[in-house]
Amino acid sequence: MNHDPKEFIRGIQQIVISDTKRIGFLAGAGTSIAIKNGASELSKVPGVKEMTDKIIALVTDEKQIKALTEIKQELTEKRIPFLIEAPLSEIVQKELAIGKSVLCGLKKSELMELRLFIEEEIKKMVSVHQNEKSFVADLLHCDFAEWISHASRKIPIEIFTTNYDYLFEIGLEHHNIPYFDGFIGAYKPFFEPASVEDLKLLPQWTKLWKLHGSLGWDKDDKTKRIFRAGKNEVKIIIFPSIFKYDNSRKQPYLSFMDRLSNFIKADDGVLFVCGYSFGDMHINDTILNALDQTSSSHVIACLFDDLYDNSDIANIAKERPNLSIYGKRNAVIGGKFGEWKLKVIPTPDDSIQIDSYFDEDAAEPDKAWTGQGDFKLVDFAKFVTFLKTLHYENFRLGLATK
Numbered sequence: 001m002n003h004d005p006k007e008f009i010r011g012i013q014q015i016v017i018s019d020t021k022r023i024g025f026l027a028g029a030g031t032s033i034a035i036k037n038g039a040s041e042l043s044k045v046p047g048v049k050e051m052t053d054k055i056i057a058l059v060t061d062e063k064q065i066k067a068l069t070e071i072k073q074e075l076t077e078k079r080i081p082f083l084i085e086a087p088l089s090e091i092v093q094k095e096l097a098i099g100k101s102v103l104c105g106l107k108k109s110e111l112m113e114l115r116l117f118i119e120e121e122i123k124k125m126v127s128v129h130q131n132e133k134s135f136v137a138d139l140l141h142c143d144f145a146e147w148i149s150h151a152s153r154k155i156p157i158e159i160f161t162t163n164y165d166y167l168f169e170i171g172l173e174h175h176n177i178p179y180f181d182g183f184i185g186a187y188k189p190f191f192e193p194a195s196v197e198d199l200k201l202l203p204q205w206t207k208l209w210k211l212h213g214s215l216g217w218d219k220d221d222k223t224k225r226i227f228r229a230g231k232n233e234v235k236i237i238i239f240p241s242i243f244k245y246d247n248s249r250k251q252p253y254l255s256f257m258d259r260l261s262n263f264i265k266a267d268d269g270v271l272f273v274c275g276y277s278f279g280d281m282h283i284n285d286t287i288l289n290a291l292d293q294t295s296s297s298h299v300i301a302c303l304f305d306d307l308y309d310n311s312d313i314a315n316i317a318k319e320r321p322n323l324s325i326y327g328k329r330n331a332v333i334g335g336k337f338g339e340w341k342l343k344v345i346p347t348p349d350d351s352i353q354i355d356s357y358f359d360e361d362a363a364e365p366d367k368a369w370t371g372q373g374d375f376k377l378v379d380f381a382k383f384v385t386f387l388k389t390l391h392y393e394n395f396r397l398g399l400a401t402k
Contacts, residue, residue: 001336001337001338001339002338002339002340002341002343002371003331003333003336003338003339003340003341004340004341004342004343005340005342005354005357005358005375006342006343006354006358007343008326008331008333009357009358012300013390015270016151016387016390017390019151019152019153019154020153020154020155021155021268021269021270022155022158022263022266022268022269022270022297023153023155023157023158023269023270023272024157024158024159024160024263024269024270024271024272025157025158025159025160025271025272025273025274026160026161026260026271026272026273026274026276026283026287027159027160027161027162027163027168027274027275027276027380028161028162028163028273028274028275028276028277029045029047029048029162029163029275029276030047030274030275030276030277030304030380031140031141031161031163031167031274031275031380032044032045032126032163032165032167032275033045033046033047033275034140034275034379034380034381035138035140035381036138036140036143036381044128045125045126045128045163045165045167046125048083048084048085049083051084051122051125052082052083052084052087054121054125055084055118055121055122055125056068056087058117058121059114059117063105063106063110064106064110064113064114064117066104066105067104067105067106067111067114068087068114070104070105071087071090071091071104072087074090075087075090084118084122087118088115088118088119091111091114091115091118092115094106094111095108095111095112095115098111122164123164123215126163126164126165126215127165127215128165128167129165129166129167129169129170129215136170136174139167139170139171139174140167140171140380140381140384141167141168141170141171141172142170142171142174142175143171143384143385143388144168144171144384144387145168145171145172145174145175145177146175146388147384147387147388147390148172148175148177148206149175149176149177156203156204156205156206156207157206157207158206158207158209158259158263159206159207159208159209160209160211160256160259160260160263160271161208161209161210161211162211162212162276162280162283163210163212164210164212164213164214164215165215166214166215166216168208169208172206172208177206178202178204178205178206179205179206179207179208180195180201180202180205180206180207180208181207181208181209181210182195182196182209182252182255182256183227183228185227188227188228188229189227189228190225190226190227190228191225191226191227191228191251191252191255193251193252193254193255196209196252196255196256196258196259197255197258197259197262209256209259209260210256211253211256211257211260211283212253213253214228216228216229217229226251226252257282257283257286260283260286260287260290261286261289261290262290263290264287264290264291264294264297264299265290265293265294265297266294266297267294267296267297268296268297269296269297269298270297270298270299270300271287271297271298271299271300272300272301272302273299273300273301273302274302274380274383275304275380276301277303277304277305278301278303278312278313287299287323288316288320288323291320291322291323292320294322295322297322298322298323298324299322299323299324300324300326301323301324301325301326302326302377302378302380302383303325303326303327303328303378304328304378304379304380305327305328306327306328306329306330307325307326307327307328307329307330307331307332307337308330309330309337313325314332314337317332317335318332318335318336318337319335320335321334321335326375326377326378327375327378328374328375328378329372329374329375331375339372340358340372340373340374340375341370341371341372341373342354342358342360342371342373343371344371345369345371346360356376356385356386356389357375357376357377357382357386358373358374358375358376359373359374359376360372360373361373361374
């Protein structure tokens with residue numbers, strides 16, 4: 001089976017320009033990795049593999065290096081990729097179980113020292129806001145916020161993100177867009193769970209829900225309240241280890257996960273997923289359970305990696321017509337797996353417009369036209385560029401993609 005990108009892009013256009021449609025975005029790590037062509041690398045948060053390699057390379061203590069080598073071997077035997085969450089989880093588990101003994105050549109205090117070092121380096125690498133003045137004009141999140149600023153909506157945009165960084169905040173504030181993130185106050189803003197579900201509070205403000213926490217968040221041990229310490233603080237409440245699933249059952253994560261579920265379950269909503277590879281069990285369960293309880297809402301996920309038939313995510317989407325997965329070469333739409341393929345050879349004018357979302361394969365000598373190619377919007381940078389062409393005025397003037 002084939003999917004014609006031209007047909008489905010028209011549906012996306014109609015969703016995005018509607019002023020009554022409930023629209024949300026789930027942004028994963030890929031949205032912080034993406035940068036515009038020619039933009040400063042200062043605006044880029046390292047991807048998981050790059051972050052892992054950089055942090056491991058910074059470890060200089062010989063005992064810690066040896067311990068990490070042993071941990072990597074343990075993970076290899078379990079067929080678990082050596083990406084930052086896995087070794088950090090192993091260190092945390094060993095630290096809890098060690099008692100007065102030694103594991104991987106390290107005592108409890110030494111394991112704790114290694115864990116704190118890794119956590120500190122994670123904070124440094126996602127703190128790209130410290131270079132704000134150097135890159136804000138080139139920031140994709142500023143372009144995304146610009147699109148929001150041009151969209152006149154009866155129901156404001158909701159952004160759910162797994163990222164710790166301040167890139168969405170920088171983008172929204174750069175364009176003077178009021179937003180609400182669940183924190184109340186000025187001197188020492190505190191998280192108020194009830195405010196997340198009371199959408200009558202600040203009804204026209206964009207909503208920003210940081211599912212896994214954020215830089216600048218801290219916890220008051222006396223009151224047990226989560227509060228925002230400020231952008232110059234580099235604290236994070238939850239780190240990417242196995243225990244994030246336990247922590248996600250506490251506030252404020254419980255409220256944010258409930259909000260994600262309720263957004264999907266409410267009538268006539270569309271959640272666009274960008275830069276997220278469906279690697280988080282808790283988020284996946286929240287999305288899928290919510291989809292099973294709605295007949296009118298839809299999730300459209302742009303998967304940067306290519307999508308393969310009978311992969312886990314493809315099989316999940318085949319069982320749920322209200323979950324569409326768009327990969328680079330293939331997609332699952334309406335429960336059907338198929339290849340992206342134009343049905344009709346585009347005219348020169350059509351080719352210019354189609355080029356904003358689809359890259360046709362180059363023609364080969366003496367071979368028939370295939371219509372095959374790459375779906376560009378799986379790249380967050382291309383997705384944002386596409387969004388900026390979509391607002392009512394462009395449609396009225398006939399300037400949007402046909």
